[in-house]
Amino acid sequence: MTDNKINKEDIESYYKTYDYNSRRPVFIELEMLDAKQEELLMRSDTFCMYPWTHIHAWPDGYVYPCCGTDINPLGSLKDNTLEELWNSEKQKQLRLDMLNGTKNEICRRCHEQEESGFFSMRNSANKHLGHHIERVSKTQPDGSYDDFNIVYWDVRFSNLCNFRCRSCGPNFSSNWFDDAVKINGGKPIGQKKVIYAGKDKEDVWEQMKPHIPYLEQVYFAGGEPMIMEEHYRVLKELVRLEKFDVKLIYNTNFSMMKYKDLDVLEFWKLFDSVSVGASLDAAGPRAELIRKGTDWDQACRNRERMLKICPDVDFYVSPTLSLMNSLHVPDFHREWIDRGFLRHLDLNINILQGPNYYRIDALTPDLKQQVKEKYLEHIDYIEPHDPLTRATNGFKSAIQFMEANDNTPLLPEFNRVMTRLDGIRDESFYNVFPELKELEQYVR
Numbered sequence: 001m002t003d004n005k006i007n008k009e010d011i012e013s014y015y016k017t018y019d020y021n022s023r024r025p026v027f028i029e030l031e032m033l034d035a036k037q038e039e040l041l042m043r044s045d046t047f048c049m050y051p052w053t054h055i056h057a058w059p060d061g062y063v064y065p066c067c068g069t070d071i072n073p074l075g076s077l078k079d080n081t082l083e084e085l086w087n088s089e090k091q092k093q094l095r096l097d098m099l100n101g102t103k104n105e106i107c108r109r110c111h112e113q114e115e116s117g118f119f120s121m122r123n124s125a126n127k128h129l130g131h132h133i134e135r136v137s138k139t140q141p142d143g144s145y146d147d148f149n150i151v152y153w154d155v156r157f158s159n160l161c162n163f164r165c166r167s168c169g170p171n172f173s174s175n176w177f178d179d180a181v182k183i184n185g186g187k188p189i190g191q192k193k194v195i196y197a198g199k200d201k202e203d204v205w206e207q208m209k210p211h212i213p214y215l216e217q218v219y220f221a222g223g224e225p226m227i228m229e230e231h232y233r234v235l236k237e238l239v240r241l242e243k244f245d246v247k248l249i250y251n252t253n254f255s256m257m258k259y260k261d262l263d264v265l266e267f268w269k270l271f272d273s274v275s276v277g278a279s280l281d282a283a284g285p286r287a288e289l290i291r292k293g294t295d296w297d298q299a300c301r302n303r304e305r306m307l308k309i310c311p312d313v314d315f316y317v318s319p320t321l322s323l324m325n326s327l328h329v330p331d332f333h334r335e336w337i338d339r340g341f342l343r344h345l346d347l348n349i350n351i352l353q354g355p356n357y358y359r360i361d362a363l364t365p366d367l368k369q370q371v372k373e374k375y376l377e378h379i380d381y382i383e384p385h386d387p388l389t390r391a392t393n394g395f396k397s398a399i400q401f402m403e404a405n406d407n408t409p410l411l412p413e414f415n416r417v418m419t420r421l422d423g424i425r426d427e428s429f430y431n432v433f434p435e436l437k438e439l440e441q442y443v444r
Contacts, residue, residue, distance in 0.1 A: 002007030007200070015035050023123055026055065040099075041130045045114075047098045048122040049129040051091060052136060052145055055082060057204065058161035061197045065094055065106065067154055068121040070354075072106045077198045082155075082207050083148050090111040092143030100137070109353060116404065117227055117323050118351070118399040125152075128217070138308070150211040154219040157204055158196045158231040160221040160328040163253050163293035166421060167322060167358050171195070174221060175293065176264040182424050205230055207416060212237055221251040235267045248274040251318065253291060254278035256301050257306070265309045271413035274310070276391065277318035277348060278303075281325045283332040289432045290324055292425060303341045316390075321398055322358040326371050327435045330378035333391070344385035349394030351401050358412040360398065364438065 023032070023042050027269045030038060040047040050066045057063045061077040063085045074088045074277070086093065086142060091105070103111055110120040139145050163175035170180040170189060177193040198204040211340040215416060225231040238246055248271055269273045280299065281290045281440050288294045306315065317336065319329050329349070334341040352358050363371065386392045418429045430437050 006336055010281065023127060025127055025133075028131040028133075037133045037136070039127045040136065041133060044101065045111075046103055046107070047102050047126065048110070049093050049125045049132060050122075051098065051154070052139075053129045053132050054125070054150060054154065055086060057082070057155045057197045059156045059195055060191075060198055061195075065091065066121060066125070067219075068109045069106050078122075082090065082204075086148050087144040087328040094143070094385070095139055096143040098197065099136070103230070110397050112216075112353070113351070116351075116401040118401075119393070149214040150208075151214055152217045152219070153208065153211065153215055154221070155208055156197060156222055156368055158194060158201075159223045160194055160228055161253075161256060162227055163224065165253075165291045166289070166324065167320065167352060167355065170424075174223070179421070179424055180221050180262045182422060197263075205233060209237070212241065212243070215243065215246050217247045217249060219249045220249070224253055225250065226252055226256040226264060227259060230260075232262050232267075234262075239267070239270060241304050247271075247275065249351055250274075250276045251279060252276065253294070254280060254296065254302055257302055265306060268310050268313050273314070275314040275316075276306075277316055278315050279320065280332070281319045281322070282328045283335050286325065286328055286430050288333075289427055289429065290322075300339075300341070303336075305378065307341075308397075312375075315342075317342060318350050320350050320352050321360060322352040323360055323362050323439075324358065324429075324433065324436075326360050326363060327367070327374060328400075328433075329394075331375055333378070334381070336440050344382040345388050346393060348390070349398055351398060356407060357410040357412075357417065357418075359407055360402045360407040362410045362414065363402065364408055364411075366434070366438065368402055371402060390395070408442070411439055413444045415440065415443055 012050070025041050033041065041049075047065075054066060054072075055063060055079055056065065056067045063075055063077060063080075063082065064073055068173070072090060074085045074090050076217065077085075077402040079276040080088075085234070094106060095103050096102075105178040107122065110122040114123070135145065135147065157172070158174050159174050161175050164173060164175045164179060168176060170193075174194045177189075180189050181187070188423060196204070212234070215238075219239075220231055220234075222228065235248075235347065235442075237262065248268070253277075278299075279291070284296050285298050303315075306313065316331070319325065319332070321329060325332075333342070333347050337344060345352055351360070356362070360371070375398065379395050380391055383389070383392045430440055
């Protein structure tokens with residue numbers, strides 16, 4: 001077996017036969033795997049393809065094996081290059097742990113998701129990048145892997161963003177900066193409003209540009225990628241190289257489809273595979289409060305325009321499921337199904353895991369029961385129309401995650417944060433979310 005690039009025919013075949021919940025790797029036949037490779041990709045509880053194919057950088061410059069972790073960074077782009085961090089001591093140890101069946105703490109989020117029944121990022125990495133399994137055999141005894149060719153790109157160029165989502169902060173949203181200063185008593189918070197992952201605005205782009213010929217997938221997130229110049233640089237370079245087989249994947253707040261004189265929809269029409277995950281957590285005023293900056297009517301118009309110009313682009317809503325929107329997500333999902341904006345299966349739930357006081361396991365027993373009943377009712381509605389069971393399993397796993405722990409002691413902190421943000425933004429959380437009114441009593 002060789003470490004070959006996938007082709008257009010592979011992509012087309014993949015989408016015809018795709019099974020969302022299967023751990024079977026795509027782009028490669030099982031007969032091409034030896035016993036060890038098959039074990040790693042399909043049965044191992046620790047192995048993940050990312051450390052051999054991918055590296056991730058947050059807007060603050062800290063580098064990790066993937067975006068699923070926020071502990072034990074490999075290092076910082078302020079001090080090191082991506083190539084240096086590719087074989088950092090932590091990255092080498094991670095590779096060895098994965099091969100030896102040792103659960104590394106850096107991967108705890110995936111392990112927690114899998115215990116709750118979720119199809120984790122680790123599972124997804126093995127499924128979609130398993131055709132590069134031959135790379136693993138080239139791992140050195142110390143855990144180093146010397147071929148620095150990134151095939152999956154997720155580097156956040158900056159924190160530039162036009163929103164101030166309640167569960168976010170200034171490290172990931174430039175628009176959060178002024179609120180953070182107010183929360184800090186008007187004092188500086190130790191960073192600039194707009195921060196770049198590298199030593200300067202151009203640094204990361206210059207490091208990543210040589211990898212474009214090797215790319216198979218690019219994940220655009222932020223900040224908000226649709227307002228970043230670097231996002232369009234990547235698209236222009238892919239078009240120049242005629243690499244239309246690169247899969248474009250987005251996490252976007254879905255507020256902006258145009259940047260200066262560029263229309264992202266015109267780019268998307270050129271590529272074989274585009275997948276857009278819209279970070280929409282609720283509908284109407286609830287959406288506008290949770291993700292400050294949302295214009296709900298504009299989000300609906302963007303979806304209507306997208307359906308007209310790019311009807312074949314894979315579009316799904318990826319709500320961040322938190323204490324705040326826990327009771328509303330099924331209503332929102334059904335509303336967009338009824339409007340023809342989504343199919344039943346076009347929902348990919350992302351369970352918020354931090355800050356802890358926003359987690360759904362902080363709900364009271366009474367509210368947990370209400371959530372459970374509502375989700376089970378919604379599952380009955382969507383399951384007959386959800387052949388991939390992506391949305392269905394999302395709600396089922398959310399119930400399991402919610403019931404696994406009792407974090408109600410965190411509710412006073414939740415109310416403290418809500419009160420602070422309400423004051424700064426002249427809003428009222430409980431007026432917009434009256435269904436959660438009983439939480440208001442939890443104070444220090």
